[in-house]
Amino acid sequence: MKDFGAAGVTAEAIPVANSSDVVSARQTVRNLSQRSGMSLVHQTKLVTAASELGRNMLIYGGGGVVRVAAVTDGGRSGIFVEFRDQGPGIGDIELAMTDGWTSGNGMGLGLSGAKRLVDEFDIETGPSGTTVRIVKWGR
Amino acid sequence: MTAEINTRLLVEILTARRDDFLAQWTRTIGDDLQGRLSLAELGHELGELYEAVLKAISIGGLDGRGEHFGEARSLLIELSRNRARQGFTPTETARSVFALKEVLEPSLAGEAASAQAYLQFARLLDDLGLLTTEAYVRTREEIISSQAEQLLELSTPVVKLWDGVVGVPLVGTLDSARTQVVMEKLLQTLVDTDSTHAIIDITGVPTVDTQVAQHLLKTVVAARMMGARCIISGIRPQIAQTIVALGIEFGDIPTNSSLADALRQALKEIALETEDDVKGLL
Ligand SMILES: Nc1ncnc2c1ncn2[C@@H]1O[C@H](COP(=O)(O)OP(=O)(O)OP(=O)(O)O)[C@@H](O)[C@H]1O
Numbered sequence: 315m316k317d318f319g320a321a322g323v324t325a326e327a328i329p330v331a332n333s334s335d336v337v338s339a340r341q342t343v344r345n346l347s348q349r350s351g352m353s354l355v356h357q358t359k360l361v362t363a364a365s366e367l368g369r370n371m372l373i374y375g376g377g378g379v380v381r382v383a384a385v386t387d388g389g390r391s392g393i394f395v396e397f398r399d400q401g402p403g404i405g406d407i408e409l410a411m412t413d414g415w416t417s418g419n420g421m422g423l424g425l426s427g428a429k430r431l432v433d434e435f436d437i438e439t440g441p442s443g444t445t446v447r448i449v450k451w452g453r
Numbered sequence: 454m455t456a457e458i459n460t461r462l463l464v465e466i467l468t469a470r471r472d473d474f475l476a477q478w479t480r481t482i483g484d485d486l487q488g489r490l491s492l493a494e495l496g497h498e499l500g501e502l503y504e505a506v507l508k509a510i511s512i513g514g515l516d517g518r519g520e521h522f523g524e525a526r527s528l529l530i531e532l533s534r535n536r537a538r539q540g541f542t543p544t545e546t547a548r549s550v551f552a553l554k555e556v557l558e559p560s561l562a563g564e565a566a567s568a569q570a571y572l573q574f575a576r577l578l579d580d581l582g583l584l585t586t587e588a589y590v591r592t593r594e595e596i597i598s599s600q601a602e603q604l605l606e607l608s609t610p611v612v613k614l615w616d617g618v619v620g621v622p623l624v625g626t627l628d629s630a631r632t633q634v635v636m637e638k639l640l641q642t643l644v645d646t647d648s649t650h651a652i653i654d655i656t657g658v659p660t661v662d663t664q665v666a667q668h669l670l671k672t673v674v675a676a677r678m679m680g681a682r683c684i685i686s687g688i689r690p691q692i693a694q695t696i697v698a699l700g701i702e703f704g705d706i707p708t709n710s711s712l713a714d715a716l717r718q719a720l721k722e723i724a725l726e727t728e729d730d731v732k733g734l735l
């Protein structure tokens with residue numbers, strides 16, 4: 315996935331420490347994608363992916379920061395969202411990305427489902443934290 | 454040693470000019486609050502506080518955090534809680550304490566001997582003033598969270614739609630607390646109205662993710678255990694596509710795009726069931 319770090323400087327950053335912060339992060343994603351003229355279906359998919367990843371960050375990563383930015387690449391424009399936590403990381407990514415696998419009592423669909431909902435999905439994880447980056451392109 | 458001298462000096466003047474100081478203090482705050490609290494009430498409140506502070510100082514000196522200030526502190530906390538409930542601002546509340554500084558200043562700050570005592574007393578009042586702000590904020594937080602709870606109750610109505618059919622129009626975010634309230638209300642209403650069908654309408658739920666889905670499923674299972682059938686309605690096209698991409702399966706739970714369709718379906722089922730009942734009797 316292309317590095318949108320530079321675009322991220324102008325991003326809105328939302329610290330997530332409780333479940334109402336996840337709602338605010340979701341709203342920020344919704345507002346920005348609405349403003350960028352994204353279709354309702356794409357908006358809904360992106361916001362839902364953000365909801366999943368934001369909640370994972372809170373539950374398993376002990377909270378962190380969500381950054382949202384409008385980005386462009388060539389002719390197309392989209393929304394980039396980064397979820398960064400300093401939690402224990404994911405031991406086995408392949409397993410975690412499997413539909414239906416959960417270490418807690420979820421449905422085990424958050425990570426794999428989020429990946430299907432967006433156009434680009436990138437995950438880095440280690441003992442000092444997890445960072446997930448996603449992009450949904452417009453229209 | 455000087456601390457003791459200061460304390461003695463303060464106790465002397467606070468005792469000797471009690472009535473005078475108290476009247477001034479009451480008047481200053483009365484002016485601030487502009488009649489939103491009766492002077493009699495205010496005078497009584499401040500009188501108690503004045504006595505408690507004076508007593509504390511004479512027993513154990515000017516450390517407001519010490520144990521001897523226990524009574525004064527609880528009076529102050531009580532005062533702050535009342536102010537917060539009555540809608541006064543935190544500044545107005547803290548002023549109730551700080552104003553005593555202004556009252557004492559002319560009598561103490563002028564002379565070198567008593568200026569030190571005044572400064573120490575002022576520091577004490579600063580501490581006590583901060584305490585009021587803390588208590589005020591805590592009270593407001595309690596008020597807010599109890600209002601949030603009431604709102605939760607209000608925003609999750611369960612209504613009887615038809616004979617045998619109850620409806621649950623969900624609006625907003627469906628978190629665990631909300632699910633609990635919805636579930637309890639739904640089960641109770643099913644019993645109260647002797648209904649066999651429940652329609653959960655999610656038109657007003659903006660995001661249906663795995664958490665919301667899990668909560669919906671839990672509610673449906675609970676209703677089933679009471680012998681009721683659930684229909685989920687209000688699934689807009691964008692939500693349908695998202696649910697499918699996420700991989701959520703609602704299994705054998707019937708879903709509908711509109712509440713009207715769901716109601717029609719429920720009534721049809723009820724009609725069939727009564728027919729079967731009648732046939733069974735023949
Ligand atoms: N940020 C994270 N830090 C550490 N572990 C994580 C993180 N995100 C996910 N995981 C692990 O990956 C597993 C799968 O995550 P996924 O979101 O797919 O399912 P879930 O959260 O368990 O259930 P749900 O379907 O409700 O999302 C989690 O159970 C958890 O063990």
Ligand SMILES: [Mg+2]
Pocket residue numbers: 366369370420423424425
């Ligand atoms: Mg998850």
